[in-house]
Amino acid sequence: LVTGASTSLGQLTPAGTYNAIGFNVQDNTIWGSVQNVNGQIFRLNPDLTVNIFTIPNLPGFYNTGDIDFNGHLYLYGSNQSTFYVVDVDPNSSTYLQLVDPANGFVLDTAPFGTAITPYNASDWAFNPVDNQLYAATAFGQVIRIDPLTGSSTPLTTVGLPSPGAFGAQFFDNEGAMYALYNANGNIYRITFSGNNATAVQFSASVASANNDGARCAFALLNLVEVTKSVDPASTCPGGTLTFTSVIENVGALLTADNVVFTDDIPAGTTFVSGS
Structure with a gap:
């Protein structure tokens, strides 16, 4: 939507x-x-x-x-x-x-x-x-x-x-x-x-005919999209992976207020202090 x-x-x-x-x-x-x-x-x-x-x-x-x-x-x-x-x-x-x-x-x-x-x-x-x-x-x-x-x-x-x-x-x-x-x-x-x-x-969306629509009115709008990437894609033990998350308000009309973003440390890795 x-x-x-x-x-x-x-x-x-x-x-x-x-x-x-x-x-x-x-x-x-x-x-x-x-x-x-x-x-x-x-x-x-x-x-x-x-x-x-x-x-x-x-x-x-x-x-x-x-x-x-x-x-x-x-x-x-x-x-x-x-x-x-x-x-x-x-x-x-x-x-x-x-x-x-x-x-x-x-x-x-x-x-x-x-x-x-x-x-x-x-x-x-x-x-x-x-x-x-x-x-x-x-x-x-x-x-x-x-x-x-x-x-x-x-x-x-x-x-x-x-x-x-x-x-x-x-x-x-x-x-x-x-x-x-x-x-x-x-x-x-x-x-x-x-x-x-x-x-x-x-x-x-796209032009259409013979259509109809329905929605659960209790459902929240998906205003925020998160894209996560890692560089390099793989590394040896002791190497460093840099993760980047881009958080975007994909709506053209409404603002995404009070957004809280959390991201767990992936299994098998440890957080580099200060990063």
């Missing part, structure tokens, strides 16, 4: 098209919607296997999703007037069923889902500070959504490009939102003050 560098972890099994993902702190896995199959959600396991579940009374499939800290998966489709909540907490009595956020997350009843003002967004994310949903729309505006009622507040937004999709959206532990702009891969960091949202480019 800090540098924009990406690493392929491999292919999913079974292969398929998966979207609307969120990170579930209840089981430390990723959940989302199976594209092009009505009523199916999936769990992505750490070994890249996928478990697919059919949810009773869940219509359609979705491109927008995230999970609150209690294991509720919120699913929405761009420009639709209803969102749906699925319980994905394995320890819950309503596990893998639709629940009603407006009534204490009891089993949902017909008409299913929660009403919402339609808007064009490709993802949304939970803010760990105020427990509200936020979505960056295709028109460069951030919307705040009450996850219990569906009521929404358009925020005065500056700094986001428009038009175009933000396919991957998520938060950090301090309540800052991140949105990846599909057209060029730029990642924007969005901060909030009242009903105002301010975006600044944070890092740069």
